[in-house]
Amino acid sequence: MAASLPALLADAQHLAATILLGEHGRKRYGTGDEFWQYRGAEAGDSLRAIDWRRSARADGLFVRQTEWKAAQAVMIGVDDGRSMTYAGAKSRPSKLRRAQTLAMALAILAVRGGERVGLTRLAEPPRGGEAQLMRLATALMDDHEGGEYGAPVPQVLPAGSRAVLLSDFLGDPAGVEKALAQAADRGVKGALVQVLDPDEESFPFDGRTVFESMSGALRFETLKAGGLRAAYLKRLAARKDQLRQMAARAGWRYYCHHTSDAAEPALLWLYRALEKGSS
Structure with a gap:
């Protein structure tokens, strides 16, 4: 964890520097x-x-x-399920690493804009200051056992705050729907950012293929992987549409980001989305 922490902070600081830091006044x-x-x-x-x-x-x-001008709270949730550790190619970061980088870059922008920021997985309330950034980075890099698919932590978000949930959202959507309903009840606005590897988006597999979950608990072998493509893409499109609808009902916004793409557009979209949500 100690070896990875400086790299995460450096990536996040570089990413945050590309965004023109506005004010939330x-x-x-x-x-x-x-x-x-x-x-x-x-x-x-x-x-x-x-x-x-x-x-x-x-x-x-x-x-x-x-x-x-009033300091506001920004709460960030990063899915730490095993599925997030997937990377379809060595040249691409894992979904988890990209989500962590986006989360830290957003936290840097928030803190330097005079706001308080926190993680949904931490019991501590959101805080401001540079020391908080180190606490968040350490917590994000904390290696602990997660399930196959992550789910939003059932934490009560500060009333009137803004929130971001970063995940592949490939698990049971019931937890996401519940979290959004609770957020809406407390006047919390925010965004869902679905992070996917391009292989998960295009399903480039064909012929004999063995599909195995990141934990190894799930395994499926087929001789005709290409024949599954149409059904898979249909289900993925349905999941995206479901996420959009859930976000819209809660007054949130939805965005899909691929790990093969540059992180800057995703961070800029997210930053602007939170600014609109604060008005």
């Missing part, structure tokens, strides 16, 4: 630090509120207003 007067506008002084304004330097350039008095 709303354009209205409030208690933020970022300047918004000047307005004319009104009865009731204190002398301390008046911007004397700006007022000296005009005939009236002006008050400096800052933009309203």
